[in-house]
Amino acid sequence: MKKILFNEGDIMNIIEAYNDAQYKVAGHGSTTTNLLVEAMMEKGMNLEKDVYGTGPIINDFEAKIAQVLGKEAAVFYPSGTMAQQIALRIWCDEKQIKRVAYHPLCHLEIHEQDGLKELHGIETILLGATYRLFTLEDLQTVTKPLSAVLIELPQREIGGQLPTFGQLIELSNYCREQKIALHLDGARLFETLPYYEKEASELCDLFDSVYISFYKGFGAVSGAILAGSKAFCETSKVWKRRYGGDLYSLYPYIIPADYCYEMRKDKMADYYKAAVTLAKRLNECPHVLTIPEVPVTNMFHLHFDIPKEVMEMILASMYVQSGVALRPSLKGTPIGCYLEISVGDALLEIQDEVIGNGIEVLKKLLSNI
Amino acid sequence: MKKILFNEGDIMNIIEAYNDAQYKVAGHGSTTTNLLVEAMMEKGMNLEKDVYGTGPIINDFEAKIAQVLGKEAAVFYPSGTMAQQIALRIWCDEKQIKRVAYHPLCHLEIHEQDGLKELHGIETILLGATYRLFTLEDLQTVTKPLSAVLIELPQREIGGQLPTFGQLIELSNYCREQKIALHLDGARLFETLPYYEKEASELCDLFDSVYISFYKGFGAVSGAILAGSKAFCETSKVWKRRYGGDLYSLYPYIIPADYCYEMRKDKMADYYKAAVTLAKRLNECPHVLTIPEVPVTNMFHLHFDIPKEVMEMILASMYVQSGVALRPSLKGTPIGCYLEISVGDALLEIQDEVIGNGIEVLKKLLSNI
Numbered sequence: 001m002k003k004i005l006f007n008e009g010d011i012m013n014i015i016e017a018y019n020d021a022q023y024k025v026a027g028h029g030s031t032t033t034n035l036l037v038e039a040m041m042e043k044g045m046n047l048e049k050d051v052y053g054t055g056p057i058i059n060d061f062e063a064k065i066a067q068v069l070g071k072e073a074a075v076f077y078p079s080g081t082m083a084q085q086i087a088l089r090i091w092c093d094e095k096q097i098k099r100v101a102y103h104p105l106c107h108l109e110i111h112e113q114d115g116l117k118e119l120h121g122i123e124t125i126l127l128g129a130t131y132r133l134f135t136l137e138d139l140q141t142v143t144k145p146l147s148a149v150l151i152e153l154p155q156r157e158i159g160g161q162l163p164t165f166g167q168l169i170e171l172s173n174y175c176r177e178q179k180i181a182l183h184l185d186g187a188r189l190f191e192t193l194p195y196y197e198k199e200a201s202e203l204c205d206l207f208d209s210v211y212i213s214f215y216k217g218f219g220a221v222s223g224a225i226l227a228g229s230k231a232f233c234e235t236s237k238v239w240k241r242r243y244g245g246d247l248y249s250l251y252p253y254i255i256p257a258d259y260c261y262e263m264r265k266d267k268m269a270d271y272y273k274a275a276v277t278l279a280k281r282l283n284e285c286p287h288v289l290t291i292p293e294v295p296v297t298n299m300f301h302l303h304f305d306i307p308k309e310v311m312e313m314i315l316a317s318m319y320v321q322s323g324v325a326l327r328p329s330l331k332g333t334p335i336g337c338y339l340e341i342s343v344g345d346a347l348l349e350i351q352d353e354v355i356g357n358g359i360e361v362l363k364k365l366l367s368n369i
Numbered sequence: 370m371k372k373i374l375f376n377e378g379d380i381m382n383i384i385e386a387y388n389d390a391q392y393k394v395a396g397h398g399s400t401t402t403n404l405l406v407e408a409m410m411e412k413g414m415n416l417e418k419d420v421y422g423t424g425p426i427i428n429d430f431e432a433k434i435a436q437v438l439g440k441e442a443a444v445f446y447p448s449g450t451m452a453q454q455i456a457l458r459i460w461c462d463e464k465q466i467k468r469v470a471y472h473p474l475c476h477l478e479i480h481e482q483d484g485l486k487e488l489h490g491i492e493t494i495l496l497g498a499t500y501r502l503f504t505l506e507d508l509q510t511v512t513k514p515l516s517a518v519l520i521e522l523p524q525r526e527i528g529g530q531l532p533t534f535g536q537l538i539e540l541s542n543y544c545r546e547q548k549i550a551l552h553l554d555g556a557r558l559f560e561t562l563p564y565y566e567k568e569a570s571e572l573c574d575l576f577d578s579v580y581i582s583f584y585k586g587f588g589a590v591s592g593a594i595l596a597g598s599k600a601f602c603e604t605s606k607v608w609k610r611r612y613g614g615d616l617y618s619l620y621p622y623i624i625p626a627d628y629c630y631e632m633r634k635d636k637m638a639d640y641y642k643a644a645v646t647l648a649k650r651l652n653e654c655p656h657v658l659t660i661p662e663v664p665v666t667n668m669f670h671l672h673f674d675i676p677k678e679v680m681e682m683i684l685a686s687m688y689v690q691s692g693v694a695l696r697p698s699l700k701g702t703p704i705g706c707y708l709e710i711s712v713g714d715a716l717l718e719i720q721d722e723v724i725g726n727g728i729e730v731l732k733k734l735l736s737n738i
Binding site: 031032033034035036037040041044045046047048049057077078079080081082083085112113114115118119120215221222238239241242243244245246247248249250251252253255256 | 400401402403404405406409410413414415416417418426446447448449450451452454481482483484487488489584590591607608610611612613614615616617618619620621622624625
């Protein structure tokens with residue numbers, strides 16, 4: 001295979017090829033500590049630091065985001081993992097039922113070392129199937145009592161798919177009828193707004209509690225907001241302290257979060273459009289399918305029906321020949337492999353012809369398979 | 370009382386008087402976000418950011434501190450609350466006993482909203498009495514099996530008292546005999562070294578796991594290290610992820626932690642000496658007793674046998690008249706009130722006569738009582 005596709009000199013490690021490439025397509029292009037320096041110089045000089053959740057830096061930002069989300073209150077957290085476990089625990093305590101439901105590829109189920117179960121003993125019901133969004137029908141098949149349902153918008157692990165707004169309303173109405181709390185995993189909530197053509201608050205209205213992240217589409221350093229009623233947020237602060245998340249000072253995350261929020265909140269439509277265009281071009285290559293085929297946010301998964309090891313060589317070759325690089329690694333699937341693309345400032349700053357050339361190179365390499 | 374002590378114009382809010390005072394005695398004098406800017410400019414420009422616990426910024430710092438503490442490995446945490454709960458949980462799992470013992474005023478018992486109990490269901494045994502250090506005899510009276518004992522050096526809530534090194538060895542030997550893990554709450558470990566005349570590693574040798582903080586004597590922004598064996602640290606990383614403490618990037622805390630560690634690690638003896646001198650001078654005032662009477666670290670508690678409300682007026686008056694301010698608030702006790710002094714750069718930078726004058730003013734005010 002190697003001999004057919006590559007000259008000896010071409011064979012390269014995909015990570016090295018990625019690192020050497022001039023045009024990295026995914027994300028915002030910043031991987032250094034300079035982001036924090038920039039944010040501090042711009043918005044963080046000479047301010048009184050926040051202390052244990054008090055002070056204008058944290059309280060003003062919480063109030064600002066609460067208003068944007070249309071919620072009574074909001075609490076800044078070092079991480080979404082902490083925020084979401086706490087949200088679900090609060091709903092379980094309130095309903096006196098230690099059981100919640102969410103998608104099989106929910107962050108809490110696959111990326112948190114089972115914190116929800118290990119720290120809270122909360123049982124989880126997986127709704128629907130791994131490869132698709134769950135539906136109202138999936139939820140209606142659950143016979144055990146639930147305290148909360150978590151919906152992730154977009155569903156990251158299946159390429160960032162979204163239900164329609166109508167489907168969300170149906171799910172929300174059902175949960176309200178059944179007295180099940182509805183929690184939004186909105187790690188990438190703002191990235192969905194151009195597709196829904198809604199304000200954040202219109203989406204959040206359908207949910208009892210909302211988490212958003214600042215280091216996905218916003219590209220900040222770390223940090224999250226958990227929003228809901230005043231009572232919910234006050235209870236969440238007790239848990240935040242229990243978790244060790246009520247840090248002496250959180251300003252090193254809040255200031256870049258605010259800085260990046262302001263910088264990028266109005267660029268989500270541009271990222272989305274660029275993702276649609278990029279996916280369309282990539283889908284013209286053989287052996288390629290993007291999921292979703294037409295992206296509904298700034299992200300999609302790029303699937304290849306080619307073994308991972310082979311595809312790594314092909315991509316390394318593409319990166320070297322064109323200077324255009326997608327990602328430094330691939331994940332295996334039963335029929336091949338895939339990578340995730342999140343569109344941010346990086347792609348917007350690359351000339352169209354450069355991207356076109358990169359994809360042409362990829363198309364040629366794949367045509368030889 | 371007011372009429373006897375003060376002219377009408379003198380009566381002032383202690384917080385305002387503190388804020389207005391030119392010479393603030395406690396801490397390092399920095400309360401703004403500029404510390405982070407300074408640390409980033411000095412040590413944090415143009416570095417590849419850490420990602421989920423990997424990368425040189427985090428791994429090099431962990432290795433450096435592990436070596437200083439004489440432990441195989443170390444893990445950086447956003448907070449000590451998280452680090453210590455996790456340490457005790459690991460020992461409970463290893464020994465298969467959900468019970469630990471510590472001082473009645475242990476941080477986990479009084480400052481963490483019962484996280485250890487709520488998140489882990491760990492039972493706690495309180496050793497000795499609130500007003501003194503616990504001893505080997507106190508520990509020997511415990512009849513129930515224990516997985517771990519936590520010793521806090523210095524015991525902050527009683528003014529920063531310390532057992533002798535010999536007493537520590539006895540406690541350590543007993544725990545080893547009994548197969549009880551010994552954990553060090555070393556939030557202020559480096560502050561104890563001048564008194565013990567030991568290296569950090571000599572103290573840590575007596576313990577199975579060690580936590581240190583970077584925003585106490587070191588004066589960084591936030592953050593902690595948990596150190597121990599390689600296996601212990603690897604397990605702790607699983608829990609760190611469960612807690613949501615495995616942040617996307619921790620460099621905003623690590624860079625200032627390293628910066629402040631280097632800046633202040635060799636100044637602990639100066640802080641200690643200055644605390645001893647300051648306590649001696651304060652003890653010459655009537656109605657005053659410091660605990661410990663002779664400090665053994667950079668900290669002590671300043672007790673007054675005068676009601677809190679009256680003492681607030683007296684201190685406000687001292688701050689206004691002398692420009693020297695101790696703390697902005699007092700805590701009530703059954704016989705009066707107290708405040709905590711932690712000596713850092715601030716005191717070292719104030720001229721001796723200025724402090725002397727402040728204490729003279731206080732002495733005069735207290736002599737009128």
